[in-house]
Amino acid sequence: MIQYRANGVTVFQSALYQTTSTVVEGESFVLVVDPTWLPEEVETIRSYVAEVQRDRTLYLLFTHSDWDHIIASAAFPDAVRIGSLALVERPDWREALDTIRDFDAKYYLRRSYPIEYPMLEVVIDHDGQRLALGDPDEGAAITFGLAPGHTPCGLLSFVEPHGVLLVGDYLSDVEVPFIYFGSKRYETTLGKVDDMLSQLAVRVLVPGHGQHTTDVAEMRRRVAAAYEYIAAARACVREEEGAAAALAAILRRYPFAAGMKDEHEQNLELFRRELKG
Numbered sequence: 001m002i003q004y005r006a007n008g009v010t011v012f013q014s015a016l017y018q019t020t021s022t023v024v025e026g027e028s029f030v031l032v033v034d035p036t037w038l039p040e041e042v043e044t045i046r047s048y049v050a051e052v053q054r055d056r057t058l059y060l061l062f063t064h065s066d067w068d069h070i071i072a073s074a075a076f077p078d079a080v081r082i083g084s085l086a087l088v089e090r091p092d093w094r095e096a097l098d099t100i101r102d103f104d105a106k107y108y109l110r111r112s113y114p115i116e117y118p119m120l121e122v123v124i125d126h127d128g129q130r131l132a133l134g135d136p137d138e139g140a141a142i143t144f145g146l147a148p149g150h151t152p153c154g155l156l157s158f159v160e161p162h163g164v165l166l167v168g169d170y171l172s173d174v175e176v177p178f179i180y181f182g183s184k185r186y187e188t189t190l191g192k193v194d195d196m197l198s199q200l201a202v203r204v205l206v207p208g209h210g211q212h213t214t215d216v217a218e219m220r221r222r223v224a225a226a227y228e229y230i231a232a233a234r235a236c237v238r239e240e241e242g243a244a245a246a247l248a249a250i251l252r253r254y255p256f257a258a259g260m261k262d263e264h265e266q267n268l269e270l271f272r273r274e275l276k277g
């Protein structure tokens with residue numbers, strides 16, 4: 001279940017959708033990001049944290065409010081919870097909880113914690129916002145970027161001194177972009193990631209689904225692949241010559257393309273709506 005472990009950073013991977021949960025440990029803090037998904041998987045993360053925490057301050061960061069990322073928001077009741085203003089202001093937040101309850105009912109799953117929408121102690125509302133972690137003398141901090149596009153409420157979170165960039169549901173190696181909110185905003189967020197890769201010493205990038213990477217060229221390749229998919233999908237809905245075949249060729253690069261069919265169709269619907277204005 002652990003896909004990466006080095007320098008105080010542990011990335012857990014769920015059996016479902018290769019969803020990642022990250023734990024970053026500093027001298028005076030422990031940061032847990034998107035703990036998920038199956039009850040035993042959450043318990044594994046919880047036991048791990050209980051074992052290593054000692055007297056360190058615990059933080060819980062949500063990269064965005066999709067139900068798979070907030071499913072265990074109540075499993076760490078003593079944590080300082082962090083997320084975006086758009087997560088707080090999500091109008092249909094009850095839907096996320098309904099989806100979790102439906103999922104657990106469908107698979108007869110019991111959890112040892114309640115299903116709750118995250119109540120935040122720290123709200124991120126602007127690019128470049130910084131949060132010192134633990135003892136200020138340690139000098140550890142997260143620098144945030146707002147990341148709308150996939151959803152309205154995404155965050156890019158760069159943790160120092162570890163050099164970890166947590167991007168939520170962007171830059172997956174196994175998924176095409178899932179664009180629920182807007183493709184222009186999605187591209188703006190990709191641009192922010194690109195800037196972060198140029199300006200910051202990013203040592204490991206962790207997407208919400210799929211594999212982490214420590215290779216900056218691979219990080220840039222993923223940014224380029226997302227732009228390429230968006231451009232190809234736009235060309236396709238404009239019915240440009242050869243565009244459908246080009247888009248199909250892009251999809252064939254993804255081993256789980258069949259599983260992403262609905263999201264891909266939804267993307268095309270969104271592009272059609274955007275095209276009509």
Ligand SMILES: [Zn+2]
Binds near residue numbers: 066068209
């Ligand atoms: Zn997700």
